[in-house]
Structure formats: structure tokens, C-alpha cells
Amino acid sequence: MTHYFYKSESPEVVAELMAWEAKKAVFDAARLRLKEVFGAPGSPMKSGTTLYVGGVKLSADSALDPHWCRPDDFGYRSLRVAAKPPKGITKEERAAIREEHKRLLALWEEHCPGRVDGDELWRAIGINNGSIWLSGGISFAQDGVGYFAFGFEINQERHDALVSSGQGTNGWVDGAVEIFPREYEAARLAKLEPKSEAAHG
Structure with a gap:
């Protein structure tokens, strides 16, 4: 797929990007x-442009099966909606398992972060959500500049013409100018550098 790279120095656009990054940081x-709470971090799941926690990285020990689904391909286990006591146990043991499950569900409700919807960002900066779903889009802020990589081209003149004619449009990012891939990549690496230093520091 061809990618198109842009940057924008619009204060409003950069502010929206920074707000989105702050929201993701809180989620993470x-x-x-x-x-x-559960002995393992939550899974970094993504559906479309939405981030959510699907489970925690617990062991595959069958002793956890009454409360947790079996591990997925990445080792994450999701909390069951209802407890699933094993067969052949006493009534009292079943009751204890159900009580423990209520406790786990309450902890999940209290501590698991809610979904974070990336569509809010795209709408805020003027990009059609459907275009992102179909062709993809990446964004970040670095040193007061917003950077974008889209699987589609945005063109202000074409955008304005489509809007005036009542046709659909990918949208337009305020202040966006097309840049070479190397400028985008340099900004992306600069964005990642502090995280890399923190991981090794």
C-alpha cells in the first residue's frame, strides 16, 4: 500500500494529538x-481504532479455569462472565468459587481501564473515520508538530471541491503539508528515542 506523509504546525491539531497521546498513556x-491486582499486566488489544484490555497474562494452570478462559495465542486470559466450577466438587466448594468470582468481577470493574476510541481524534482533526478504517492512518506529535502517515492522499483543493459538490471526502487536516518519508521517519525515531532510553535506563 502507498503511504502519504504530512505534517501540521496548527496549534489546534497538535493540541488534539497531545490530548490523544495523554489519554493513551493513562490507559496504558x-x-x-x-x-x-491480578498478578499480571493487561493485554494491549486493538479493534479498528479502539484500544481495550481483553485479559491478563496469567499462567495456563487449570486451577485458574473456573474464573479465567483458557489463554489465547499470546498467553492472555480473559475473566469469565460467570464462574465455571469443575464437576465432582461439593456444594460448599461451588459456592466458594462463585463468591471468589464475584470478588474478581468487582476488581475487574474497578481497575480495568475503559475502551479508548481513536475515532474521536480523527473526527477532531477533520479526517473521515471510514477512510482510516479502510486505508489506515498513524499520527503523533513531536516537538510541537503533528505528523501523519495515511494510506490515502489528502488534498485541500480536492477536499473543498468535494464538499461544495456534496460528495464524500477523506477530510483535511488544518495546516497539513506533504513531506518526504525521511522527514516523517526522523520525527518518528525522535519520538521513540525517550522510550528506548527509559527501557534501557
């Missing part, structure tokens, strides 16, 4: 804090 911090 809460996801990782699940380790303190």
Missing part, C-alpha cells in the same frame, strides 16, 4: 497496573 498505565 492502568493496563499495566492490573499486575498489582
Whole structure:
């Protein structure tokens, strides 16, 4: 797929990108804090442009099966909607398992972060959500500039013409100018550098 690269120095656009990144950071911090509650971090799941936690990375020990689904391909286990006590146990044991499950569900409700919808960002900066779903889009802010990589081309003149004629449009990012891939890549690497230093520091 061909990618098109843009940047924008619009304060409003950069502010929206930074707000989105802050929201993702809060989500990730809460996801990782699940380790303190359940003994393992939450899964970084994504559906379309939505981020969510689908489970925690627990062991495959069958003793956990009454409360947790079997691990997925990445080792994450999701909490069952209802407890699934094993066969051949006493009535009292079944009751204890159900009580424990209520406790786990309450902890999940309290500590698991809610879904974060990336469509909010795209709408805020003027990009059609459907275009992102069909062709993809990446964005980030770095040193007061917003950077974008789209699987579709945005063109202000064409956008304005389509709007005036009542046709659909991919949208337009305020202040966007097309840039070479190398400029985008340099900004992306600069964005990643602090994270890399923190991971090794």
C-alpha cells in the first residue's frame, strides 16, 4: 500500500494529538497496573481504532479455569462472565468459587481501564473515520508538530471541491503539508528515542 506523509504546525491539531497521546498513556498505565491486582499486566488489544484490555497474562494452570478462559495465542486470559466450577466438587466448594468470582468481577470493574476510541481524534482533526478504517492512518506529535502517515492522499483543493459538490471526502487536516518519508521517519525515531532510553535506563 502507498503511504502519504504530512505534517501540521496548527496549534489546534497538535493540541488534539497531545490530548490523544495523554489519554493513551493513562490507559496504558492502568493496563499495566492490573499486575498489582491480578498478578499480571493487561493485554494491549486493538479493534479498528479502539484500544481495550481483553485479559491478563496469567499462567495456563487449570486451577485458574473456573474464573479465567483458557489463554489465547499470546498467553492472555480473559475473566469469565460467570464462574465455571469443575464437576465432582461439593456444594460448599461451588459456592466458594462463585463468591471468589464475584470478588474478581468487582476488581475487574474497578481497575480495568475503559475502551479508548481513536475515532474521536480523527473526527477532531477533520479526517473521515471510514477512510482510516479502510486505508489506515498513524499520527503523533513531536516537538510541537503533528505528523501523519495515511494510506490515502489528502488534498485541500480536492477536499473543498468535494464538499461544495456534496460528495464524500477523506477530510483535511488544518495546516497539513506533504513531506518526504525521511522527514516523517526522523520525527518518528525522535519520538521513540525517550522510550528506548527509559527501557534501557
